[in-house]
Amino acid sequence: MKKYWPESNYINLNHGSLGFTPVCVIEAKMKMLWQMNARPDPWDRRHTLPMLSAVREEVAPLLGTVGDNVLIMKNARQAINTILYNLKYEPGDIIVMYSTTFSSISQMIKCVCDRNEGVRVEIIDVTFPCDHSEIVEATEAVLRKYNKPTGVTRGGDKSTVSHGVVDKERVRLVVMDGISCVPGVISPWEDITRSCHKYGALSLVDGAHLIGQQSVDVKKADPDFFVSNMHKWLYAHLSNSITYIAPRNQILIRTSFPTGNYYESEKYPRPGRPWLFAEQFNFNGTIDLSSYLTIPVALKFRRDIGGEERIIAYSRSIALVGGKRLAKRWSTSILENGRGELTACMVNVELPIAVPRDTEEQMMMQLWMEDMLMEADIFATMYVHNGKWYTRISGQVWVELSDFDLLGDAYDELAEAVLRGEHLHKRPPLTMLDY
Numbered sequence: 001m002k003k004y005w006p007e008s009n010y011i012n013l014n015h016g017s018l019g020f021t022p023v024c025v026i027e028a029k030m031k032m033l034w035q036m037n038a039r040p041d042p043w044d045r046r047h048t049l050p051m052l053s054a055v056r057e058e059v060a061p062l063l064g065t066v067g068d069n070v071l072i073m074k075n076a077r078q079a080i081n082t083i084l085y086n087l088k089y090e091p092g093d094i095i096v097m098y099s100t101t102f103s104s105i106s107q108m109i110k111c112v113c114d115r116n117e118g119v120r121v122e123i124i125d126v127t128f129p130c131d132h133s134e135i136v137e138a139t140e141a142v143l144r145k146y147n148k149p150t151g152v153t154r155g156g157d158k159s160t161v162s163h164g165v166v167d168k169e170r171v172r173l174v175v176m177d178g179i180s181c182v183p184g185v186i187s188p189w190e191d192i193t194r195s196c197h198k199y200g201a202l203s204l205v206d207g208a209h210l211i212g213q214q215s216v217d218v219k220k221a222d223p224d225f226f227v228s229n230m231h232k233w234l235y236a237h238l239s240n241s242i243t244y245i246a247p248r249n250q251i252l253i254r255t256s257f258p259t260g261n262y263y264e265s266e267k268y269p270r271p272g273r274p275w276l277f278a279e280q281f282n283f284n285g286t287i288d289l290s291s292y293l294t295i296p297v298a299l300k301f302r303r304d305i306g307g308e309e310r311i312i313a314y315s316r317s318i319a320l321v322g323g324k325r326l327a328k329r330w331s332t333s334i335l336e337n338g339r340g341e342l343t344a345c346m347v348n349v350e351l352p353i354a355v356p357r358d359t360e361e362q363m364m365m366q367l368w369m370e371d372m373l374m375e376a377d378i379f380a381t382m383y384v385h386n387g388k389w390y391t392r393i394s395g396q397v398w399v400e401l402s403d404f405d406l407l408g409d410a411y412d413e414l415a416e417a418v419l420r421g422e423h424l425h426k427r428p429p430l431t432m433l434d435y
Contacts (some may be wrong), residue, residue: 001305001398011403013380015394016184016209016346019231019238028297029237032290048289049282055295056278062234062308063226063244064217071243071281072292076208077104078257079227079243080175083204084112086253091118093172096142096201098135099125100180105206109175122171127386129337132188139174139192143199146171150200171201178207178228179214182383183335184346184392186214190221197222202249209233211242213312213344218244225249233345235298237291250277260284311397315345319395322404323347326393329408335390345396351382351389353415361424368423369414376410378403 004022012020036043057067073079093116095109101123113119124138146169174196177187189205196203204225210216212233218226223246230240245253254275255263261283264275302311320343323334332350336342356362366382373379380393391411393404417423 004301004305005398009377011378011406012396013378013393013399013403013407015396016232016392017381019229019233019235020396020398021231021237022235022298022301024301025235025237025294025297029290029294032293033288036288036290044286048293051293052282052289055292058296058299059230059242062211062216063228063242064219065244068278069218069244069247069250071245071278072295073241073243073281074239075231075241076206076227076229077108079241080105080204080206081108082243082257083225083227083245083253084108085257086255087173087202088252089116089119089172092169093119094146094169095119095121096139096171096174097121097123098177099123100128100177100183101175102177102181102206102208105175119172128183128185129335129342131337131339132186132191132341136188136191136195139176140195140199143171143174143195143201147199147201149198171199173202173204175204175206178205178210178216178226179344179346181209182381182392183342183348183385183390184209184344184394185335185342185348186344188341189223193221193223196224208241209344209346212308213315213346215308215312218246222246230295230298231291234295235301237294237298240291240295245277253277254280256281256284258284305397312345314397315395315399316343317395318399318401319343319345319347319393322395322399322401323349323393325401325404326408330411335385346392346394348385348390348392351391351411351415353389353411353418355384355387355389365418365423368427369418371427372414372417373410378407378410380407 004024005020006023006026052072053067056070056072060067060070063070071079073082095113097106097109109121113121122142124142126135174192176189176192178189179186189207193203193205202224205223205227207216207226207228209232211228211230225246226244228242230236230242231238260280262276262279264270264273302308305311326349327333330350330352332352334343335348335350356365362384369382380391382389382391393407
């Protein structure tokens with residue numbers, strides 16, 4: 001399978017961070033760049049918007065919806081930012097997140113609280129490996145503490161109660177992972193969404209890693225907002241994300257960022273110009289849309305090599321088998337619970353390396369280990385969870401068990417070097433390889 005990707009000796013076992021673009025998708029983007037630069041005005045004024053609408057229609061079925069309910073944006077971070085900043089908050093509102101929420105998203109939530117007086121965050125602590133039911137129960141406990149049951153089975157903007165249970169506070173929004181970044185494990189987002197419906201809270205699913213790893217049906221799960229990247233696991237070109245906004249909540253997302261030509265003010269309406277949800281995201285500044293337009297090429301390529309189910313099945317299988325192989329080699333374990341609920345196409349393997357007590361040394365060690373892996377032309381991300389070093393390894397169609405063995409060799413060398421204290425010495429900046 002590697003023949004379909006750029007020729008390189010690099011062993012990419014961290015596809016989950018930045019993706020890995022097939023040659024056919026790169027070539028499609030390059031062709032569009034030539035077309036865009038050869039005839040800028042026809043490209044920008046006549047071709048891109050119809051093509052973008054067609055892209056939305058083609059990719060929406062992957063989420064079980066239609067093109068009018070989805071938006072294409074640069075990445076999950078921008079999409080979640082757009083949703084959080086469009087929502088209106090009242091004093092006493094609570095935004096719930098988790099200790100495993102992606103760092104930039106957690107900071108974004110804190111920023112929203114800083115900008116809205118009387119709005120605060122509540123963090124649910126999650127330590128893996130735990131059962132999905134534990135996360136759902138912890139979330140429902142918070143919802144039950146502040147909100148009353150609504151008696152309805154779906155979400156929406158307004159709760160059927162005017163205030164919560166405790167000091168007139170209410171959980172306004174729950175921001176949950178679909179698959180967490182680190183640890184790279186499946187989250188019970190469908191069950192948490194049902195709990196949100198039960199207690200009248202909005203649900204926002206950070207599914208940055210979901211599409212391409214698991215099947216998604218937003219009609220069935222019924223989240224209020226769902227976001228996923230398409231450059232990570234779907235083979236589209238960097239950078240690309242899809243955002244689903246439930247039809248009942250589209251009126252809440254009044255503007256793109258930056259605000260574009262198609263924004264319609266409620267206070268200063270333009271005669272004869274109705275507000276159109278998706279249109280406002282079609283033109284909001286001069287940007288290169290060619291990455292968005294590679295999505296159909298990526299989807300065709302996935303069909304040609306076997307289709308969604310086959311790609312996901314192989315990727316998960318090689319991740320699990322390879323991860324267990326490394327865990328046996330190191331006498332450690334993979335991060336999984338007794339029900340086997342946590343592993344999609346990323347496997348998390350405990351490393352045979354001790355975590356320094358000093359936080360500064362821990363950061364130095366991580367940067368040093370990353371540099372050493374990259375200089376060895378191989379990479380899988382690493383992180384600390386529950387007092388242990390883990391490596392998160394992405395399974396994909398080009399990955400073989402021998403790649404896990406090579407990664408194991410690299411980590412063995414790192415473990416020996418750490419024991420010698422080499423990570424404490426300053427190193428010159430990482431040199432870029434000659435491509």
